[in-house]
Amino acid sequence: xxxxxxxxxxxxxxxxxxxxxxxxxxxxxxxxxxxxxxxxxxxxxxxxxxxxxxxxxxxxxxxxxxxxxxxxxxxxxxxxxxxxxxxxxxxxxxxxxxxxxxxxxxxxxxxxxxxxxxxxxxxxxxxxxxxxxxxxxxxxxxxxxxxxxxxxxxxxxxxxxxxxxxxxxxxxxxxxxxxxxxxxxxxxxxxxxxxxxxxxxxxxxxxxxxxxxxxxxxxxxxxxxxxxxxxxxxxxxxxxxxxxxxxxxxxxxxxxxxxxxxxxxxxxxxxxxxxxxxx
Amino acid sequence: xxxxxxxxxxxxxxxxxxxxxxxxxxxxxxxxxxxxxxxxxxxxxxxxxxxxxxxxxxxxxxxxxxxxxxxxxxxxxxxxxxxxxxxxxxxxxxxxxxxxxxxxxxxxxxxxxxxxxxxxxxxxxxxxxxxxxxxxxxxxxxxxxxxxxxxxxxxxxxxxxxxxxxxxxxxxxxxxxxxxxxxxxxxxxxxxxxxxxxxxxxxxxxxxxxxxxxxxxxxxxxxxxxxxxxxxxxxxxxxxxxxxxxxxxxxxxxxxxxxxxxxxxx
Numbered sequence: 359x360x361x362x363x364x365x366x367x368x369x370x371x372x373x374x375x376x377x378x379x380x381x382x383x384x385x386x387x388x389x390x391x392x393x394x395x396x397x398x399x400x401x402x403x404x405x406x407x408x409x410x411x412x413x414x415x416x417x418x419x420x421x422x423x424x425x426x427x428x429x430x431x432x433x434x435x436x437x438x439x440x441x442x443x444x445x446x447x448x449x450x451x452x453x454x455x456x457x458x459x460x461x462x463x464x465x466x467x468x469x470x471x472x473x474x475x476x477x478x479x480x481x482x483x484x485x486x487x488x489x490x491x492x493x494x495x496x497x498x499x500x501x502x503x504x505x506x507x508x509x510x511x512x513x514x515x516x517x518x519x520x521x522x523x524x525x526x527x528x529x530x531x532x533x534x535x536x537x538x539x540x541x542x543x544x545x546x547x548x549x550x551x552x553x554x555x556x557x558x559x560x561x562x563x564x565x566x567x568x569x570x571x572x573x574x575x576x577x578x579x580x581x582x583x584x585x586x587x588x589x590x591x592x593x594x595x596x597x598x599x600x601x602x603x604x605x606x607x608x609x610x611x612x613x614x615x616x617x618x619x620x621x622x623x624x625x626x627x628x629x630x631x632x633x634x635x636x637x
Numbered sequence: 638x639x640x641x642x643x644x645x646x647x648x649x650x651x652x653x654x655x656x657x658x659x660x661x662x663x664x665x666x667x668x669x670x671x672x673x674x675x676x677x678x679x680x681x682x683x684x685x686x687x688x689x690x691x692x693x694x695x696x697x698x699x700x701x702x703x704x705x706x707x708x709x710x711x712x713x714x715x716x717x718x719x720x721x722x723x724x725x726x727x728x729x730x731x732x733x734x735x736x737x738x739x740x741x742x743x744x745x746x747x748x749x750x751x752x753x754x755x756x757x758x759x760x761x762x763x764x765x766x767x768x769x770x771x772x773x774x775x776x777x778x779x780x781x782x783x784x785x786x787x788x789x790x791x792x793x794x795x796x797x798x799x800x801x802x803x804x805x806x807x808x809x810x811x812x813x814x815x816x817x818x819x820x821x822x823x824x825x826x827x828x829x830x831x832x833x834x835x836x837x838x839x840x841x842x843x844x845x846x847x848x849x850x851x852x853x854x855x856x857x858x859x860x861x862x863x864x865x866x867x868x869x870x871x872x873x874x875x876x877x878x879x880x881x882x883x884x885x886x887x888x889x890x891x892x893x894x895x896x897x898x899x900x901x902x903x
Contacts, residue, residue, distance in 0.1 A: 366726055366729075366730045366732060369722045369723075369725050369726035369729075369730075370722070370723070370726045372718070372719045372722050373719040373720070373722050373723035373726070373782060373786075374723075374738070376719055376778070376779070376782065377723075377738075377741055377742065377745075377779075377782065378741070380757075380760075380775065380779065381741075381744070381745060381753075381756075381757075381779050382741065382744075383760065384753075384756040384757050384759065384760040385752070385756050387756070387759060387760055387763065388752075388755060388756040388759050388760075391759055391763075403763075442651070442655055445648050445651045445652070446651060446652045446655050448648065449648040449649060449651065449652045450652060453640070453645060453648060453649070454652075462652070462656075464889065464892060465656055465659075466655070466656070466659070467892065468885055468888060468889060469659045469660070469663065470888070471836050471840075471884045471885060471887070471888030472663055472880070472881045472884065472885060473839075473840050473857070473877065473880040473881060473884060474840050474841075474842060474857070475840075475842055475857045475860045475861060475877070476663075476666065476860070476877040476880050476881055477662065477663070479666065479860060479864055479873065479874075479877055480662035480663055480665055480666045480877070481662050482677060482864070483662065483665055483666060483669060483677040483679070484661075484662050484665065486677045486678065486679075488678065493676065493678045494678060494679070495677055495678065495679050496661075496662075496665055496679040498679070499678070499679045499680065500679065518658070518659070518662070521655075521659070550640050550641070550644070571747055572746075572747075575747055575748065575749055576749065576750075578749055579748075579749020579750055579751040579752060579843075580749070580751075581751060581843075582842060582843065582861065585861075586861075586864065595749070595751045598751055598755060599751070599846075602755060602758075602847070607759060607762070610755060611755065611759065614751070614752050614755050614756070617748075617749050617751070617752055618748065618752055621747065621748055621749070621752075625747060634740070634743075
């Protein structure tokens with residue numbers, strides 16, 4: 359039999375080459391290029407080092423507000439996903455009839471594969487505010503009100519898009535809770551509300567953290583939903599795209615340091631909460 | 638645990654309410670693709686199959702469909718090979734840096750797509766490589782590897798190492814053990830990973846936008862470029878419906894393969 363190390367080397371070479379060299383290499387290069395200058399005439403990055411880009415994206419007030427708004431939108435979308443996934447996950451895991459369970463889980467996850475743009479576009483049809491002439495989308499002409507195109511629609515659309523990512527870990531978390539633990543809690547005199555908050559919630563924290571990584575990260579970097587249902591709204595992704603195509607690659611790279619550093623901090627906090635045991 | 642009748646009813650109402658919210662927009666697009674008007678207004682002005690019968694004449698949509706399909710197939714094949722190799726390495730061996738590598742394996746989907754897209758674009762441009770079909774494949778493969786890996790490694794964790802030991806005790810070499818013991822057990826998870834990788838690549842737009850050159854247009858990009866043009870808009874609803882009708886059953890199949898309800902793995 360071949361030496362096991364030989365097998366390991368062969369198995370690792372391809373994927374490691376890809377993930378380490380292509381992916382991590384590119385990320386490293388991106389971070390470095392944030393410190394490069396720009397040749398005003400050619401629009402190309404020079405290799406002259408400068409702190410100008412970094413200075414601009416950190417100190418410019420308008421950019422700070424943009425970053426804060428993006429964090430706000432991502433947090434709000436995550437909160438909506440959580441607020442809905444918790445009761446739904448609980449119901450399907452603990453109360454639904456056994457025959458309905460599997461179908462419900464699949465039904466909750468299936469929209470994930472309907473296509474990102476298809477869904478964003480579908481919500482455009484829902485939110486279409488119409489004009490003064492009365493022509494409007496689904497909400498406007500069924501309930502008479504629509505959030506129109508703006509931050510509220512962006513938040514709702516992002517929550518709609520990423521809901522399954524929050525639902526799945528929370529549902530699995532409920533499934534893993536041993537029935538006996540809940541019985542013990544009620545035997546010891548806890549009501550259902552007490553059991554929920556003192557027994558179930560602490561055990562669900564890692565699942566919630568895992569789900570929130572996806573809802574938060576995918577929302578934070580989004581710029582296409584903003585284009586489709588956001589009207590004049592702007593998020594950090596839009597400014598990255600705009601500067602990159604300007605073209606000012608070094609400044610765009612400096613902007614990406616915002617989502618990268620926010621996500622590094624976020625992943626670190628979530629890892630402390632046990633998220634990676636549940637991915 | 639005792640839960641009052643009232644809370645039970647409200648929990649059930651929330652669950653089915655969420656289902657309605659999830660599916661209403663999708664059904665809406667389907668209905669609007671038969672609209673006579675070329676806008677997203679509700680209710681539809683009248684019933685027409687005009688957009689469906691003429692959509693194949695829209696050359697840009699046809700080209701986009703074929704680019705997307707080719708792209709997704711190639712990214713899927715590369716990702717299945719590399720993703721499975723990674724899973725076997727991480728599951729079977731202990732080595733220095735294993736934990737970092739497991740963490741690295743989730744990074745492409747944990748970081749926003751725009752970061753991956755801008756980073757890869759930057760690398761290609763800096764090394765003087767043309768942005769085109771190859772660079773898009775490279776971008777897609779990066780996150781598809783992760784999807785395949787997640788599926789395969791989850792299955793491998795459920796297979797007891799005793800099986801492999803028993804196989805080699807009975808005289809099988811490592812190739813035979815793989816062929817007759819391991820492969821039959823992981824096969825369905827590899828297929829599921831492949832389907833999900835295909836679906837993800839077919840659907841991806843952010844990484845595509847940044848790694849594609851001027852000559853490439855995938856189906857999602859086609860939707861993005863045309864949703865605000867009134868004379869193409871009805872075709873966008875048709876294309877959106879087609880994407881749903883193709884991908885939903887495939888995704889359903891993948892979920893069945895990934896986690897067969899009654900399979901007993903040892």
